[in-house]
Amino acid sequence: NAGVMQNPRHLVRRRGQEARLRCSPMKGHSHVYWYRQLPEEGLKFMVYLQKENIIDESGMPKERFSAEFPKEGPSILRIQQVVRGDSAAYFCASSATDSYNSPLHFGNGTRLTVT
């Protein structure tokens, strides 16, 4: 199965710690998107990356959150000094080209719990 792979599936962090979420896109996909989902809500766009470039980070908080998609290796969403309000499911998606021309395929998410 060459789908979008996210790890870890579950992550528990204490307030003030750092959370690091990883995403490996589908084979052949060079466009990566991160979304956040709160219980009983839809998915909210956070950031869109291509290899080594952040294309749109308009949905990502400017403080404590950062994302990267290096030339080699998975995309990383990093949350520094986590707070309880960061608890959510974080989904990564990938596409072959931009979202108008090729649908997004999602991973199974990382569920972050901040205690």
Add this chain to the structure above:
Amino acid sequence: GQQLNQSPQSMFIQEGEDVSMNCTSSSIFNTWLWYKQDPGEGPVLLIALYKAGELTSNGRLTAQFGITRKDSFLNISASIPSDVGIYFCAGPVYSGGGADGLTFGKGTHLIIQP
């Protein structure tokens, strides 16, 4: 911004019934996508629509891209227990450089009573 409104918010139906849900927007979309999310999983693409008026089927699922480009509906015929889940509509969000990702509706929760 581009917002998608889904209705109904939730549906309680009997197994075997047909299901209909829709998605509307105040702005035009050139692509409509329907996803299904099972508990604890990521959304899975069901149907993609690329032309106004297009009607596309995937097994018991049928979706249509509205002529005005501001709406879409999804029908499920003869529902079965595994159809339970949350159904999301989605469409591309554009910036000056092109399509940046998807905006999602808040979902329709489908609950099936055997």
